[in-house]
Amino acid sequence: MQSESGLDALDVKLNQVLNGKVVRKDLLHRIKTGTNVPTFVLEFLLARYCASDDPAEIQAGMEAVLATLQENYVRPDESNAAQSRVAMKGRHKFIDKVHVRYVEKEKRHWASLENFASQRIAIGEKYYRDNDRLLDGGIWAEVVIAHSDMDADDYAFYVEDLRPIQLSRFDFGTYVEARAVFSRDEWIDAVLRSLGLEPSKLSKRLKFHFIARLAPLVEANFNFIELGPRGTGKSYFFSEFSPYSTLLSGGQATKSILFYNNARHKIGLVGFWDTVAFDEVAGIKVKDPDTIQIMKDYMANGRFSRGVEVIADASMAFVGNIDQSVEQIVNSTEYDLFLPLPPQFDLAVMDRFACYVPGWEMPKNSSAFLTDHYGLITDYLAEAFHHQLKHSNRYEEVNRRLRLGPAVEGRDEKGIKKTLCAFLKILHPADEPTDEEFDEYVSYAVECRRRIKEQMNKRKPDDEFAGIDLSYIDANGLDI
Numbered sequence: 001m002q003s004e005s006g007l008d009a010l011d012v013k014l015n016q017v018l019n020g021k022v023v024r025k026d027l028l029h030r031i032k033t034g035t036n037v038p039t040f041v042l043e044f045l046l047a048r049y050c051a052s053d054d055p056a057e058i059q060a061g062m063e064a065v066l067a068t069l070q071e072n073y074v075r076p077d078e079s080n081a082a083q084s085r086v087a088m089k090g091r092h093k094f095i096d097k098v099h100v101r102y103v104e105k106e107k108r109h110w111a112s113l114e115n116f117a118s119q120r121i122a123i124g125e126k127y128y129r130d131n132d133r134l135l136d137g138g139i140w141a142e143v144v145i146a147h148s149d150m151d152a153d154d155y156a157f158y159v160e161d162l163r164p165i166q167l168s169r170f171d172f173g174t175y176v177e178a179r180a181v182f183s184r185d186e187w188i189d190a191v192l193r194s195l196g197l198e199p200s201k202l203s204k205r206l207k208f209h210f211i212a213r214l215a216p217l218v219e220a221n222f223n224f225i226e227l228g229p230r231g232t233g234k235s236y237f238f239s240e241f242s243p244y245s246t247l248l249s250g251g252q253a254t255k256s257i258l259f260y261n262n263a264r265h266k267i268g269l270v271g272f273w274d275t276v277a278f279d280e281v282a283g284i285k286v287k288d289p290d291t292i293q294i295m296k297d298y299m300a301n302g303r304f305s306r307g308v309e310v311i312a313d314a315s316m317a318f319v320g321n322i323d324q325s326v327e328q329i330v331n332s333t334e335y336d337l338f339l340p341l342p343p344q345f346d347l348a349v350m351d352r353f354a355c356y357v358p359g360w361e362m363p364k365n366s367s368a369f370l371t372d373h374y375g376l377i378t379d380y381l382a383e384a385f386h387h388q389l390k391h392s393n394r395y396e397e398v399n400r401r402l403r404l405g406p407a408v409e410g411r412d413e414k415g416i417k418k419t420l421c422a423f424l425k426i427l428h429p430a431d432e433p434t435d436e437e438f439d440e441y442v443s444y445a446v447e448c449r450r451r452i453k454e455q456m457n458k459r460k461p462d463d464e465f466a467g468i469d470l471s472y473i474d475a476n477g478l479d480i
Contacts, residue, residue: 006372007373007374008373010186010189010190010193010373010374011373011374013181013182013186014190014374014375014376015374017178017181017182018178018376020047021047021376021377021380022374022375022376022377023043023046023047023050023374023375023377024050024058024372024373024374025193025194025196025370025371025372025373025374025375026370026371026372026373027046027050027058027062028042028043028046028196029196029367029370029372030062031046031062031065031066031069035069035073037069037073037095038140038239038240039196039236039240039241039378040140040165040166040240040241040242040243040378040379040382041095041140041165042065043377043378043379044165044166044377044379045065045068045069046061046065046377047377047379047380048065049061049062049064049065049068050062050065068095069095072092072093072094072095072142073094073095073096073115074094074096074113074115074116075115076114076115078115079115079116079117080117082094082115082116082117083116083117083118083156083157086145086146086147086157087147087156089147090146090147091144091145091146091147091160092144092145093142093143093144094113094116094142094143094144094145095140095141095142095143095165096113096114096115096116096140096141096143097113097114097138097139097140097141098111098112098113098134098138098139098140098141098143098159098162099111099112099113099114099134099137099138100112100123100127100128100134100135100138101135102135102264109123109125109128110122110123110155111123111127111134111159113143113145114138116145118156118157120154120155120156120157121145121155121157121158121159122148122153122155122157122158122159123158123159123162124159127159127162131162131164132272133272133273135266135272136268136269136271136272136273137246137269137272137273139164139165139243140164140165140243141162141163141164141165142162142163142165143159143161143162143163144159144160144161144162145157145158145159145160146158146159146160164243165243165379166243166379166383167379167380167383170380170383170384170387172384172387172388172391172429175380175384175429176429176430179428179429179430179431180430180431184427184428184433184434184437187427188207188211188427190375190376191211191214191376191381191426191427192207192210192371192375193371193373193374193375193376194375194376194377194378194381195210195237195241195375195378196370196371196375197210197369197370197371198369198370198371198372198373199371201368201369202363202369205361206361206362206363208440208444209357209358209361209362211423211426211427212224212355212357212419212422212423212444212448213226213234213237213357214237214241214385214422214426215315215355215418215419215422215423215426216238216245216274216275216277216315216316216317216422217237217241217242217244217245217274217275217315217382217385217386217389218385218388218389218422218425218426219315219389219418219421219422219425220274220302220313220314220315220389220390221298221299221301221302221313221314221315221418222315222316222317222354222355222418222419222422223299223315223316223352223353223354223355223415224315224316224317224318224353224354224355224357225281225317225318225319225353225355225356225357225452226317226318226319226356226357226358226359227281227319227320227321227322227337227338227340227356227359228321228322228358228359228360228361228362229321229322229359229360229364230321231364231365232359232362232363232364232365233362233365234279234319234320234359234362235247235277235279235319238275238277238279238317238319239277239279241378241382242274242275242378242382242385242386243379243382244273244274244275244382244385244386244389245273245274245275245276245277246269246273246275246276246277247277247278247279248269248276248277248278248279249279249280252284252285252286252287253278253284253285253286253291254287254288254291255268255288255290255291255294255306256268257269258270258276258291258294258295259291259294259295259298259304259306259310260304260306260307260308260310262306262307267310267312269314270298270310270312270314270316271310271312271314272314273314274313274314274315274385274386274389274390275314275315275316275317276314276315276316276317277316277317277318277319278316278317278318278319278320279319279320280319280320280321281318281319281320281340281341281342282320282321282340282341282342283342284342285342286342286344289344292344292345292346292349294306295316295349296348296349296352298312298316299316299349299352300352313389313390315389318341318353319359320340320341321340322337322339322340322359322360323340324339326360336455336458336459337356337451337455338350338455338456338459347456347459347460347465350452350455350456350459351411351452351456351465352411353415353452354414354415354416354418354419354448354449355415355418355419355445355448355449356448356449356451356452356455357448358451384429385425385426388425388429392425392429393421394420394421394424394425395417395421397424397432398417398420398421398424399417401438402416402417402420402442402472403472403473404416404446404470404471404472404473405469405470405471405472405473405479407467407468407469407470407471408467408470408471408472409467412449412453412467412470415445415448415449415452416442416445416446416449416470416472417445419441419444419445419448419449420441420442420445423441423444423445424441435475436475438475439472439474439475442472442474443472443480446470446471446472449470450468450470453465453467453468453470454468
């Protein structure tokens with residue numbers, strides 16, 4: 001029920017309990033139109049200028065955000081003008097994604113900004129030493145670019161200051177205390193509103209699908225796949241929601257980029273990100289069979305060997321499109337729901353997936369599903385997930401409460417447990433769910449793993465993957 005001000009009970013509670021850490025999501029929608037700045041960057045600015053429920057302060061804050069974007073965010077077609085501005089003024093602050101690369105022949109590092117069109121921006125060692133991800137994928141930051149007036153220098157611009165766009169500090173204890181004030185269903189709705197979605201427009205099943213999309217951001221070494229139609233927001237969670245996630249858009253997936261670069265003796269993307277996501281998975285090109293073998297090793301236990309033993313926490317998420325009718329695929333004896341995967345992704349890769357979300361059930365992107373209520377600042381929720389991925393383990397609790405049916409085998413059990421751990425971290429960061437709530441999560445986790453097992457059995461219809469009747473024992477002792 002909404003008040004005259006438009007706030008409902010959840011809005012009021014969020015503002016009371018998490019004051020300064022929530023933002024009205026319709027403000028984001030208004031600013032987001034016409035810009036390709038990630039959501040967590042925009043909300044970083046909204047949190048700075050619009051952390052209020054006073055209409056006049058919000059309006060003034062919106063104007064400040066728009067002015068900041070106008071002044072500091074450069075669109076790709078304005079890169080030459082941006083360079084000229086720095087040359088004339090001497091320095092200028094930008095909001096942009098900053099990359100750093102090492103040029104072996106010159107034995108030095110160079111920075112670049114995505115929308116500044118210069119590949120030779122000098123940068124001090126302290127910046128890439130303190131921010132490893134500058135070297136692997138880049139980070140969004142407020143960065144001051146200055147002009148070099150020295151004729152002897154072999155560069156025109158240099159980084160004078162750089163501040164990553166992320167919360168400077170995060171207190172998990174405060175987050176846990178805030179969560180305790182909400183019921184489970186209220187917290188689900190709060191998380192969904194934090195994603196910009198209006199939960200009143202979603203069924204319980206759809207809500208669980210959206211929660212499952214967050215699982216790779218909160219559970220280490222979580223292997224996730226979602227295939228479905230275009231336009232359902234599959235890649236958004238990994239490209240815009242969290243500064244700890246990186247999205248690879250097609251192209252060639254090499255072992256040097258993903259896992260380990262022997263020439264540089266440096267770990268790849270899995271060592272720097274919480275989630276490495278592959279967009280348009282059908283377009284992944286894997287030329288070296290060794291890459292797939294390393295991927296299998298890593299997906300199995302979070303480690304691999306490339307001359308040295310490497311252990312990392314990054315989850316792997318694979319999202320892509322199914323162009324065929326799902327009904328036709330289900331009724332076909334020739335095709336299965338793994339049809340869009342590249343041919344190098346064999347049954348051994350598929351068997352390592354913990355959760356297959358049915359993307360064909362997800363609603364198309366539409367303003368009808370967007371919320372105009374309050375939600376947690378995206379960056380704040382992302383920090384909570386990052387903290388739990390690194391520091392929280394819910395396996396003991398899951399092992400104590402979970403009872404699985406006789407058809408569940410080793411990888412089935414592991415996948416189901418990892419999905420359960422993710423749901424507990426997202427929805428119960430420090431408390432235990434009721435038996436009824438726990439059974440809801442188990443039912444969903446078993447279904448997500450069963451979908452994988454059924455498709456593998458369809459592709460190889462013999463005894464190896466014949467145990468598709470995965471089940472669990474509920475709180476009443478029934479095998480479901």
